[in-house]
Amino acid sequence: MPLNILVVEDSELDYELLVATLSREGLRPSTTRVEDETGMRDAFAKARVDAVITDHNLPRFDSFASLKVAKSIDADIPVIVLSGEMSEDLAVASLHAGADDFVLKTRMFRIAAALQQSLKAAGARRDARNAVAALAQSEAKLHALTQHLESAKEDERRAIAQEIHDDIGGALTALKFELVRLKRTVRDAGAQPHLDSISQLLESAVVASHRIQHALRPAVLDAGLVPALEWLARGFGERSGIQIDFQANRDEFEIAPDRAAALYRVAQEALTNIRKHANATHVHMQLFALGNEVTLEVQDDGHGFDPASLQVTPGFGVNGMMERARGLGGWSEVSSSPGRGTTVMFSIPPLLGQPAIEREAE
Numbered sequence: 001m002p003l004n005i006l007v008v009e010d011s012e013l014d015y016e017l018l019v020a021t022l023s024r025e026g027l028r029p030s031t032t033r034v035e036d037e038t039g040m041r042d043a044f045a046k047a048r049v050d051a052v053i054t055d056h057n058l059p060r061f062d063s064f065a066s067l068k069v070a071k072s073i074d075a076d077i078p079v080i081v082l083s084g085e086m087s088e089d090l091a092v093a094s095l096h097a098g099a100d101d102f103v104l105k106t107r108m109f110r111i112a113a114a115l116q117q118s119l120k121a122a123g124a125r126r127d128a129r130n131a132v133a134a135l136a137q138s139e140a141k142l143h144a145l146t147q148h149l150e151s152a153k154e155d156e157r158r159a160i161a162q163e164i165h166d167d168i169g170g171a172l173t174a175l176k177f178e179l180v181r182l183k184r185t186v187r188d189a190g191a192q193p194h195l196d197s198i199s200q201l202l203e204s205a206v207v208a209s210h211r212i213q214h215a216l217r218p219a220v221l222d223a224g225l226v227p228a229l230e231w232l233a234r235g236f237g238e239r240s241g242i243q244i245d246f247q248a249n250r251d252e253f254e255i256a257p258d259r260a261a262a263l264y265r266v267a268q269e270a271l272t273n274i275r276k277h278a279n280a281t282h283v284h285m286q287l288f289a290l291g292n293e294v295t296l297e298v299q300d301d302g303h304g305f306d307p308a309s310l311q312v313t314p315g316f317g318v319n320g321m322m323e324r325a326r327g328l329g330g331w332s333e334v335s336s337s338p339g340r341g342t343t344v345m346f347s348i349p350p351l352l353g354q355p356a357i358e359r360e361a362e
């Protein structure tokens with residue numbers, strides 16, 4: 001494909017010299033000469049332009065203006081400034097303004113090499129830009145997929161909880177009634193201890209079924225975030241024997257249900273990690289609304305770990321927190337060092353469409 005070069009030049013003579021020089025150097029581009037902004041815009045609209053060579057001194061225009069026009073149409077296009085005057089300041093200013101090269105008309109023989117070099121540099125710029133765009137696109141897809149998975153998981157859990165409630169819960173309640181009736185009718189004293197033990201087993205099955213239902217369908221979706229986290233903390237303390245206190249700076253948070261569920265799931269994962277990895281004796285969990293962010297902080301006094309190790313062996317837990325936070329327009333951070341406990345922060349805007357306040361870089 002021949003190169004299409006747009007030449008911004010008022011002098012017909014200089015234009016011919018330029019074309020002749022290019023062809024002497026073995027380049028036979030197709031060239032178009034224009035003299036002003038309208039000419040440039042028309043040329044860009046008519047055909048593909050691979051590079052712009054612009055005279056510096058134009059009657060109605062100068063190279064800074066033509067550079068601006070070219071870059072506004074195609075940010076990566078190579079632009080070479082041709083100048084009749086030898087000025088270092090002008091050369092530097094042109095390069096700062098985004099020109100790829102600066103060639104003196106008295107040294108026109110440089111133009112072919114400058115053009116080839118600039119085309120290569122522009123190609124690299126384009127590739128880099130495309131790579132960044134492709135990366136951003138695939139990240140966006142990943143976020144969307146994660147969000148989708150999270151909500152699908154939440155739906156699935158809700159459905160299972162409902163089944164347990166309706167089927168197993170119903171059957172257990174019916175069994176309890178039947179057992180009471182049986183106890184009344186059976187007179188045999190030897191049977192009573194067995195009936196009592198059945199009754200106890202039944203009671204623990206009811207408790208287990210409630211526990212499973214709660215874990216699957218967090219009370220957060222019914223009772224609100226604060227009671228749900230209180231319930232989670234209480235259960236964690238009882239089952240793990242680790243002391244835990246929970247504080248919230250409000251009784252109620254105005255928060256979208258999926259965001260409340262995300263905070264709850266992160267608290268669940270942070271507590272699971274403490275049980276699995278931390279060897280802690282005390283956990284401090286806080287929920288607070290500040291500005292346009294709701295933040296969960298879970299702090300333990302365990303043996304901590306080196307967060308750099310997450311690069312080597314990433315778990316799904318911590319990664320999931322980061323991914324969730326990003327997907328919801330917030331941020332998450334796990335800070336820890338060996339011997340000094342671990343703190344998990346997870347902060348999101350409570351309602352859709354309210355971006356979190358940008359954090360200052362640390």
Ligand SMILES: Nc1ncnc2c1ncn2[C@@H]1O[C@H](COP(=O)(O)OP(=O)(O)OP(=O)(O)O)[C@@H](O)[C@H]1O
Nearest residue numbers: 273274277278302304305314315316317318319342
């Ligand atoms: N509270 C903590 N105390 C000490 N180490 C922790 C704590 N939380 C996380 N870690 C460390 O960080 C690692 C990554 O945690 P992450 O939750 O991502 O993965 P995991 O718990 O190992 O596996 P899973 O994918 O099941 O969550 C853990 O393996 C552990 O070494």
Ligand SMILES: [Mg+2]
Nearest residue numbers: 273315317318
């Ligand atoms: Mg984990």
